[in-house]
Amino acid sequence: xxxxxxxxxxxxxxxxxxxxxxxxxxxxxxxxxxxxxxxxxxxxxxxxxxxxxxxxxxxxxxxxxxxxxxxxxxxxxxxxxxxxxxxxxxxxxxxxxxxxxxxxxxxxxxxxxxxxxxxxxxxxxxxxxxxxxxxxxxxxxxxxxxxxxxxxxxxxxxxxxxxxxxxxxxxxxxxxxxxxxxxxxxxxxxxxxxxxxxxxxxxxxxxxxxxxxxxxxxxxxxxxxxxxxxxxxxxxxxxxxxxxxxxxxxxxxxxxxxxxxxxxxxxxxxxxxxxxxxxxxxxxxxxxxxxxxxxxxxx
Amino acid sequence: xxxxxxxxxxxxxxxxxxxxxxxxxxxxxxxxxxxxxxxxxxxxxxxxxxxxxxxxxxxxxxxxxxxxxxxxxxxxxxxxxxxxxxxxxxxxxxxxxxxxxxxxxxxxxxxxxxxxxxxxxxxxxxxxxxxxxxxxxxxxxxxxxxxxxxxxxxxxxxxxxxxxxxxxxxxxxxxxxxxxxxxxxxxxxxxxxxxxxxxxxxxxxxxxxxxxxxxxxxxxxxx
Numbered sequence: 001x002x003x004x005x006x007x008x009x010x011x012x013x014x015x016x017x018x019x020x021x022x023x024x025x026x027x028x029x030x031x032x033x034x035x036x037x038x039x040x041x042x043x044x045x046x047x048x049x050x051x052x053x054x055x056x057x058x059x060x061x062x063x064x065x066x067x068x069x070x071x072x073x074x075x076x077x078x079x080x081x082x083x084x085x086x087x088x089x090x091x092x093x094x095x096x097x098x099x100x101x102x103x104x105x106x107x108x109x110x111x112x113x114x115x116x117x118x119x120x121x122x123x124x125x126x127x128x129x130x131x132x133x134x135x136x137x138x139x140x141x142x143x144x145x146x147x148x149x150x151x152x153x154x155x156x157x158x159x160x161x162x163x164x165x166x167x168x169x170x171x172x173x174x175x176x177x178x179x180x181x182x183x184x185x186x187x188x189x190x191x192x193x194x195x196x197x198x199x200x201x202x203x204x205x206x207x208x209x210x211x212x213x214x215x216x217x218x219x220x221x222x223x224x225x226x227x228x229x230x231x232x233x234x235x236x237x238x239x240x241x242x243x244x245x246x247x248x249x250x251x252x253x254x255x256x257x258x259x260x261x262x263x264x265x266x267x268x269x270x271x272x273x274x275x276x277x278x279x280x281x282x283x284x285x286x287x288x289x290x291x292x293x294x295x296x297x298x299x
Numbered sequence: 300x301x302x303x304x305x306x307x308x309x310x311x312x313x314x315x316x317x318x319x320x321x322x323x324x325x326x327x328x329x330x331x332x333x334x335x336x337x338x339x340x341x342x343x344x345x346x347x348x349x350x351x352x353x354x355x356x357x358x359x360x361x362x363x364x365x366x367x368x369x370x371x372x373x374x375x376x377x378x379x380x381x382x383x384x385x386x387x388x389x390x391x392x393x394x395x396x397x398x399x400x401x402x403x404x405x406x407x408x409x410x411x412x413x414x415x416x417x418x419x420x421x422x423x424x425x426x427x428x429x430x431x432x433x434x435x436x437x438x439x440x441x442x443x444x445x446x447x448x449x450x451x452x453x454x455x456x457x458x459x460x461x462x463x464x465x466x467x468x469x470x471x472x473x474x475x476x477x478x479x480x481x482x483x484x485x486x487x488x489x490x491x492x493x494x495x496x497x498x499x500x501x502x503x504x505x506x507x508x509x510x511x512x513x514x515x516x517x518x519x520x521x522x
Contacts, residue, residue, distance in 0.1 A: 004398045198378035
């Protein structure tokens with residue numbers, strides 16, 4: 001025989017709602033994690049490199065090149081300087097010249113090729129003004145500009161994902177409150193009877209809140225199970241970009257281990273598993289509030 | 300035991316009064332009939348005495364405690380000492396008859412073994428033993444009324460309030476209930492019973508409170 005002191009909390013829509021909200025929040029969290037991982041990898045693995053191009057028609061090109069190489073080697077913050085050979089330049093320019101890199105039938109004569117120097121440097125070293133002051137004809141392309149733009153893009157996407165997550169949590173709380181309020185309304189007569197017999201409001205609220213929390217937990221776990229294949233697909237699609245800098249974007253591992261998943265979604269991977277408990281806590285707290293506020297209306 | 304001084308109870312949502320300037324004093328260990336035509340305010344007075352509502356004006360004391368300005372906690376503790384048999388039974392339909400009757404004892408944190416013994420004893424007394432695990436909607440009106448009576452009596456209340464407690468009962472059961480109420484009075488309980496049955500009132504002569512248009516107009520007879 002059950003020891004009954006409060007009406008049970010009955011709602012079919014609460015588990016369903018929690019399942020959907022878990023899927024939404026899980027997706028937003030996975031997206032957020034993937035973006036942050038991508039940002040970290042790019043921040044760590046993309047070197048700060050300046051590509052300097054000297055036009056082939058520059059007078060006294062060889063002397064000017066030597067002077068520039070000396071200047072770069074003396075500049076603090078420059079880690080490595082490399083002058084492209086004619087073959088390397090041919091290979092680099094092949095896509096623009098509509099040639100196969102290995103093909104040599106229509107190669108440009110070396111005299112018409114620009115001279116290319118790359119300089120790897122530490123973050124924060126501004127080479128463009130130094131080179132411009134030394135040689136006005138040199139064209140400098142800093143890849144840090146692109147890294148900054150990517151950071152900005154990822155920052156924007158991260159903000160969007162965070163906003164979606166916040167909206168999802170807010171919507172969960174609000175809709176849970178509505179569903180719970182409706183469920184409590186069906187028990188209003190019973191609650192009034194129990195109140196009239198001298199029941200403690202906290203006992204009533206606690207017992208019903210525990211039922212609501214259990215239902216939310218169940219629904220949310222179901223949502224998590226339904227979310228798993230979507231996360232796996234997403235991880236598989238993102239893995240070439242995220243798993244290793246050595247991989248090319250077309251490579252995708254056939255099988256991802258748990259370690260892969262945790263590294264892919266490292267900032268928030270385990271947070272996804274806390275969603276059912278967060279949902280349950282929201283349901284518990286909302287039920288408590290709804291019941292206690294409603295009982296305050298009774299004498 | 301019960302003291303009402305100029306108590307007024309407004310009707311919810313209207314400017315009218317359910318009870319107006321009511322004065323009443325009832326001692327401990329007393330039995331009173333409450334009579335009056337429909338709409339006179341009997342149910343309102345019983346709701347007031349069972350602490351399901353508070354007076355709009357006036358002073359009210361129950362069980363030696365001032366209740367018109369009492370805290371929620373005080374009212375909660377007083378409610379546990381009051382047995383109320385409402386006209387519409389107010390049973391919890393999703394709970395078994397056992398759980399419905401056991402509730403006052405569980406609120407008093409009695410041991411489960413004692414609760415089981417007490418509930419079975421009262422079910423046996425009211426002839427409901429076969430319905431222990433049934434649910435209120437499965438019972439007839441008379442049986443539900445007996446369950447409500449059992450729930451009100453099981454906690455041995457200091458104040459017992461009943462609204463037409465015999466209207467769905469047979470004559471024998473009505474007398475059984477009234478006899479039980481007389482026993483409770485002899486043990487110190489104050490009992491107020493609203494009724495329309497003049498036969499019962501003749502069988503159990505007692506002080507009669509007459510309500511008319513929300514005002515206590517007449518008090519006659521004694522136990």
